[in-house]
Every structure is written in C-alpha cells, then in structure tokens.
Amino acid sequence: MRRYEPSEIEPAWVARWEAEGLSEASDDPDDPRPRFYALDMFPYPSGDLHMGHAEAFSGGDAVARYAAMRGHNVLHPIGWDAFGLPAENAAIKHGVAPREWTYLNIEQQARSFRRMGMSFDWTRRLHTCDPEYYRWTQWLFLKLFERGLAFRRESPVNWCPKDATVLANEQVVQGACERCGTPVERRDLTQWFFRITEYAQRLLDDMDDLVDWPERVVTMQRNWIGRSEGAEVTFTIDETGDEVPIFTTRPDTLWGVSFFVFAVEHPLVPRLAELGGTWDLVRPLLERVRSTPLAQREEADTKEGVALGVHAVNPVNGERVPCFVAPYVLMEYGTGAIMAVPAHDQRDFDFARQHGVPVRVVIQPEGEAPLDGDAMPEAYAGEGLMVNSAPFDGERTPQSIAKVAAWLRDQGRGAPAVSYRLRDWLISRQRYWGAPIPIVHCLDCGEVAVPEEQLPVELPEDVDFTPGGESPLARHPTWKSVACPNCGGPATRDTDTMDTFVDSSWYFFRYCSPGFDAGAFRPDDVHRWMPVSQYTGGVEHAILHLLYSRFFTKVLFDMGLVGFTEPFPRLMNQGQVIYGGAAMSKSKGNIVEPMPIVERWGADTMRLQMLFAGPFEDDIDWKLIAGDPDKRPGVTSWLGRVFGVVADAVASDVTEHEPLVRLTHRTVRAVTEDMDRFRFHTAISKLMVLSKEMRSALDAGHGARGAAEALVPMLAPLAPFAAEELWRVDLGHAESVHRAPWPSFDPGLARQERVVLVVQVDGKVRDRVEVEADADEAACREAAVASENVRRSIGDRAIRSVVVRPPRLVNVVTER
C-alpha cells in the first residue's frame, strides 16, 4: 500500500523544483508560448505569513500553475511591500532597527512561502525598501514633479497625534487613525500631493470597458471618485462685491435659495464677519471647530452655525439672502460655500428651522396638495414641477436640471459643472521608514529636483526614529544639509518620506525587468508581459491600492512609457479567513496560523482546505472548516486515498472499462471549465468523484491507469506536491507534472452514452428511466409512458400535453 507522507515528500520537491528552475519565467522574446502574468498582491512583512496569505496565495498559485500547464509562459513573481509604520513602531517598542525588523520578517515569510511550494520566480524578488527599488520610486516622483502632478500645498491635513504623522483621507476610518484608532486632529502643514484629481474622469471612464472586476470593487471605486453633475453658480456678496462660486447638483432649485453658507475654513469668512460685525460670535466657532478632532466633528449632527451679518445676492433673481458660517459645509468638497434651499434639501431644512430662515417651495410634486414652506415637516427632495421660478415655472424636474444649467451658461450667471469627491493624494509622511522625497529646498531656487544621477536619496542608518512632530530625518544632524543642485548654495533636503502606497503603485512594472538599472523598468519587457493577466488579492485594497496603481499607469501612459492605461484588466478577490464569525485578532485570542498546519499535515492539505472550503471570493470561517485541529483533515485523507488508488492503477495491468474512460473525459471537461472560472472547490469535488470511481473500478478488477494519468495533472495546480510525487515516482514521468500539458478530453467520450431521463407528471418527478444519450423525442415519450409509476400517477386524467426535452426530461401535463 502506497503511503502518503507529506512531511517527507514536500521539502524534497521544494529543493528539486528550485534546482530545476521550474518556476522561472522566460524573457526570451522568441518564446512561442503566449505570456501569462499571474500577480498576487505582495505581502507586508509583519511577522510570519497569516491565514489570509495562505488563502490568497493558494488561489494565486493555482492560477499560475494552471496557466503554465495550459501552455503559457508564466510570470509569477513575489516581493515585499516593505516600507511602513509598523517597522518603526517595532523599532520603538523593541529597540530593533526598522531595517533589521523588516528583513527578518521578509526572510521568515520567504521561508514559509518556499515551504508551501509557491511557484514564484524568485529571481525577480524585490523589496520596496531596497535602495535599488526606491531609487526608482523617487525617479517616478520626479517624473510626476516634472509634469506638475506632484506639488506642495499648505492644507488642513489629518494628523494622528499618536503616530505623529499626517494621514491620507484614505487612512482615516470614521475619524480615527486607520492603524492605531486614535482620533484624528486637523493641522495646517505644507505637504506633497499627487494630482490624482486630474485623472478622476479617466479613472471613472476606463472602468466601463477596460476592466473585468468584481462588481462591488467597481462600485467602491465609483463611489470613491464620487462624480456629481450639476452647475457652478456665482453669488455676489452684497456688502463687498466678492464673487463666491458655489457648486450645486440642483440648479433647478436656485429660486428657492433662502440663505447662503460658508465652510468654517473658507478664506473670506474672517473678513466678512469683521464687516458684518459678527466676529465676536464667529471667532469662537472657528476656533472650536478647528481644534475639534474630525471624529467628533463628523458626529455632530446639530445644525450649528452663526450668521455673518452680510448678504449674498442670488444671480437668478437678484434676491439678498443672509450668509452663515457652519461646520456642515465642507471646505474640501465643491467650493467650500453653498447655496441653501431648505425646502428641497434636508440639511438646509434642519438648519433653516433652527435659525428661523424662511423655507420657500420651488418644486411641487405633481398631483398632490401644494407644499407649504412654513408647515412642511421635512424637505421634499423628489420629482415635481418647478414653481415660483420664472422663467422656468412648469418645467419638470429632474429633466429641468440640465435646462437650467444651460440657461445659466447662456446668461453668464454660471455653467454646467461636474464635481468629484476624490481629493488629491497626500503622500508626505513625517516618518523615517519610507522613500525620501527627492527634493531639495533652496532659499534662492525654491523646490529643486534631485538630479536623476544622484538617486537614490538614501535613508541614513543612524537616526532617532522615535515619533515627534517632525520627520526623524529632520532631526538627523547632517543628512538634510546639502548643496542646491541648481545654484550650489546651501540648501536642505525635504525630510518627509513617501506614503507606502506610492511604493506599491508600480511594483508590478518592476517585476518585468527586476535588474534593470537604466529606468524603473525596461519598456520592452513591460510591453511583453503587461498588462497583468490575473491579479489576486484582498478586497481591502479595492479602493486605495487599485486606484493609485491605475493612476500611475495612466501617468506612465501619458509619458509614453507604456502602451496601455489599465494595469489589471482582471481581478479576483479572495474572501477573508475569519474564526467563529469574527476577524482573527490578538485581543480575541482566536488567531490560527498556517505554518503549523503546513508542518503537521502538509502544504497540500493547507491549500486544499483553503480552496475546497467554498467559492474563492467567499469568507472562510476556519472554526467551521477545520474542525478538531488534532484530527486528520478530510482533504488529507483524500490525498492518502489518491496515493493508494494511483499506485494500484499503476500496479494493475488490466485495461480500463469504458464507463471509467468516459467519466475521465467528462471530468477533464468539467474540471477545465471550473479552473477557467477559478471554481476550485467544485473542481476538487469532481476529482474526488473520479478517484472514488477509480477505486471502484480497481476493486471490480478493471484498470484505471488512464484515469490516473488525467487525475494527477488535474490535481497539480491544487496540491502540487502530491501530484508531483505521483507523477514522477508512481507514474514514472521524467519531467515535472507542472510542465506537463493539461489533460485534454475527447468530446465524444465526454458525452454520456446512457443518461437518466426524468419523467414528471404535472411537474412532479414520478420516475427516472435510463435511455440512450441520443434518444429522440419519440423514444423519450415512449420510455416515459412505459413507466408503471407514471401511468399510476396519471390515473384516469386526460393528458393535455407532453413536454419533451430529450434526452433529459419528459413532463406529462394532465387535465385537472
């Protein structure tokens, strides 16, 4: 009896595969195979691999191995997203240098990946914290700087007091720091931004036809970009003549404006309050709001605000309406000032009721009693007819919106406009462990790019990286002092580092030509390998990483460096691995780690457990899947049976009987379909059926060699060690199963010769009859009525009609 001993066979195959260079991609331009770029989201090196990695990479590796067996030249690289805050936090907590901590973890993860047998091309391995990598991150920064896409601006920023750093909008979750949960404060700092807003429309448009992604990811990106159509309209401050533009999605309600509101941060506010004699009331509000953490500001739902004592003139009817300043208006969206239409906007309505401002109805729902601004209980935001809005009375909303917008343009009082929720990408970080921003500040020359030949601007080693207000680099005694590259005068380096999302926005380009030192990537190689054939990773990157990478790719396209605008046409998200219905976490004490499973039961078991648990994109509740951790997992037992059945098939010299041959061909067809759609769990179930039928055939004295020759290669992407062992040792092949062609099937043999005909009476199954697969309608009908059971069910009722779908189904419909 062939025994299955994963702990003996797996490490040996790891070594042999690597010696054979099994997973190395060919850069030969004449390689006749179609290329396939299988990309997994690269890991962050915090500790050893966790269950999420185990699941994602089990799927990604299956995709890569399957593609290779289907005849592709596969690029399946690995690297580490190695800059970032946790390395510094570990340094502060444990007194180990960020670099040391990071590389220790990388080595640990690399060992674990090897043990798992991931088919990575290790020759292309990269770490974003290596100078030869971040040299090109800095180079890309300079390219954006040259094109005006990287710029510095003083702006209110999210500030995490615990981590002592600025955070991107995307890193603020419900008003708190994404990493540590501390409420975020506001500060005004001069920061570097990438002008991603310039690409908002293209980022939106290209999702329509250039990407085939999970619907929810597309939706999340759409919502994040947040395109709104409407109009920009300019109001005039009566007392000063200041012209203040506002954005509205409802220009059809312009005639219902009864007040006007500025954001707290709006630059006109202090002057207007001074003029209006309200500064004494306004100033406390401004100060309070500015010092309030964003978290609490968002929670405040009271319609607080203060009148400014000045008035805005409505350009459509010349009316003077009072101006307010209120926190519910955001400086970051639109223009930082709004027209307020309480009758048709709930927020404006609440504010108006609070402050005694009149509510004027200008949209009347059709067929209902006239709305009364003084009595209505809430704003009416629905459709209706415009009223009190000469010259537009009687126009139907929402169709009227575009008409009014066009009219505004013709009248010179405004224009149709589009507004986006997307903000520019704040990339400055006042931290040590990141790529330094390659800019020198010179008193005479201003912001000067570090010349390309001086890249990388390397991180110094001897740094005090405890957090504190400014970048650790700023506190280094000598690092920042430098001669201005432009005039040679004394100057200082920019002491901020880049957001790690910058590092991860282009790593997939670098994989194509990892050693290239004349640029971030060799265009020929990128042209040959990209775009990525299949991207695999967690949905937690649905917005940030994917959006930024798409932005970078479009910039590179505009620079003429790449010939495509979308890096990842196809994306699949694995689900999360949870435990007992909740995310695994230290505080819950419910963390399960993959490596102990690999050590005890084998990497193939770990992979099969992940892939067999359910659809790849669904969450896996490990508590429900794994059962007793000391009991042999079901998939391990199955692999053991496969070892036995394959060995027996080899030992048997009798020929196979036809039913098994046919099942084998059917299984190849079905498993191929499943693999093409990443339906690993159903693929595995079909392999289980095949192996079971092989066992039955052998026990009945038939052969199963042909079935084994198909079963083992189909197992290879899913359980690569077991498949390799069986392929080379038991089946005696010289070459690796992972270089074997995917099995093919004969459509004639894949067809069943006899099928089960289901016979229904009035839609209820009454019998099942075996018929020839090519049985025609008459034959099916005949077989159906021949059934005793069917005749009894019909009884003495008359037959009204008989639906026949040969060779699967007959439905006898009776008169009732």
Place this chain on the structure above:
RNA sequence: GCGAGAGUGGCGGAACGGCAGACGCGCCGGACUUAGGAUCCGGUGCCCGAAAGGGCGUGGGGGUUCAACUCCCCCCUCUCGCACCA
C-alpha cells in the same frame, strides 16, 4: 440615508429555467483493532410508511412558466462599502 452583495440540511457548500442538497465536514450504525485522534463499508433534508410509495421542503408573500433555488414585483433579515459630498 445611499450603494453593493447574500439568505438552500446540524455545518461549509452544489445545482445551462428541467432529478434540490453534488462533494466534504459532522453525526449514526458496522468492520478491523489493545487502542483510535488511523483505515474501510453502509446510512444521513423533514414528515407518514415495514417496504413499495407518498406528502412537505431553497428567508416571507405574490407573479410569469408545462416546469422557478434560478426570471419579475413587494417585504423581511444579514454582511460589506460610503456616509453632513451640497
């Protein structure tokens, strides 16, 4: 509130509009065993029935159809994302 997705045995999950519950876990019974956390065989949606067979079943309610887990309408529940975005 807005948007997306999902509700099927004890559990994970299958199912081109055509046999609901494939495959697996668990459980029950049996075999082999000093043992079983190993292996093998059989059973396992619920109800009636000794069996043959029958009835009921895919969150709830309607509808389309010879036929609905699947398509349409309404409702309920859950998960995720966004959330004062003008």
